[in-house]
Amino acid sequence: MYIVTGGAGFIGANLVQALNQRGITDILVVDHLTRADKFLNLTDLEITDYMEAETFLRLVENGHLKGIEAIFHEGACSDTMATDGRYVMENNFTFSKTLLHWCQRHNVPFLYASSASVYGMTGAFVEERAAESPLNIYGFSKFQFDQYLRRMWADLRAPVHGFRYFNVYGPREFHKNRMASVALHFFNQYRQDNHVRLFAGTDGYADGEQRRDFIHIDDVVAVNMHFLDHPHSGIYNVGTGQAQSFNEVAVAVINNLERRADHPAQNLSALQRAQAIRYVSMPEALNGKYQSFTQAEVSKLRSAGYAKPFLTVEQGVDRYVRWLAERPT
Known part of the structure; x- marks a missing residue:
């Protein structure tokens, strides 16, 4: 049996799908379904069992867990604005x-989910202690577990892989609300309002020119599957290694929606862009806590044997918008 914690969530459900595509259905999904509609992420997938996280934890602590092939640990409180540090x-x-x-x-x-949030505002995105300075309790919780693991390296008996995910987007993230990717927000905004909203310039960046390392969920899943097949214990950045701007994401979403609406224009003109993209001030709560630039250093990932190319924003957004457009509304 394979276990996927957070298996009804975004990355977890996509990992379940990848296992299904390999013919694996003996899967235990562990999650919290306090938001009940997360079950929709599992309706087209095959699993053996579902268990709430607290029940699962008791099973582990009491030694009643047997016959496990691997654990994908994606379950977490992922709210970067959370204030209950004890819960996180x-x-x-x-x-x-x-x-x-x-x-x-x-x-x-x-195989577990770490986060690029461990880097905070250092401006360095390499898997080294000097680059790590989280800005919120979510980032601190991920950082602290990475640190805990580092102290165990010499004593490891079984493979352990920590994945510092950068800005992941793609299918099965509908339930994340404000924590969903900007690609999904832009898709919904443009279909509803015929324009999208981006942050005005910050930290020396022009309007919408803040840059992030946006990675499609298919690439995230491919990395997980690679290390399942080819274990190489370590903590790895999982990003494309190439930052792209929020403007580029917005334009990619809009261009794809326009093409699917059979509009003749294949790309936005300067005038169309001015009408379709609007800039708003950053909320006060994010001041001093917003990463205006992220870009994964992926040399360690490559050295560990992962050689597959990553989707660009243009390629990944095209794939994602196609999936979104085919879903029933």
Whole structure:
């Protein structure tokens, strides 16, 4: 059996799909369904069982978990604006430690979600302590678990892979609300209002020119599957290695929607862009906490054997908008 924590969520459900595509259906999904409509991420997938996280944790602690091939640990409180630090640390740090130790005792591969948020505003995105300075409790919880793992390297018995995801977008993220990718927000805004909203210039960047490393969920899943097949324990950045602007994401979304509406224009003119993209001030709550630039250093990932090219924003958005447009409304 394979276990996917957070399996009804965005990345987790896509991992379940990837396992299904390999003919694997003996899967236990662990999650919180306090938001019930997350179940929609699983209706087209095949799993053996579902379990709430608290029930699963008791199963682990009581030694009743057996016959496990690997654990994909994607479950976490992922709200970067969360203020209940105790809740975040229990879910993201303590729970992760319990699973890590269980996997080591039973020689089970452990693949878990870290986050690019561990880097904060350092401007460096390399998997080294000097580059890590998280800005919020979510980032701190991920950073602290990475640190905990680092102190165990010499004693590891089973493979452990930590993936510092950058800005992931793609299918099955509808439930994330404000935490969903800008690609999804732009898609919904343009269909509803015929324009999209981006942040005005900050940190020396022009309007909408803040840049992030946007990575399609298919690439994230491919990295996970690669290390499942070819274990190479480590903490890895999972991004494309190429930052692109929010303007580029918006234009890619709009161009794709326009083409699907059979409009003759294939690309936005300067006038059309001015009408379709509007800039708003950044909320006060984000001042001093907003990463205006991220770009993964992926040399460690490449050195560990992952050689597949990543989708660009233009390629990934085209794939995503096509999927969104085909969904029933």
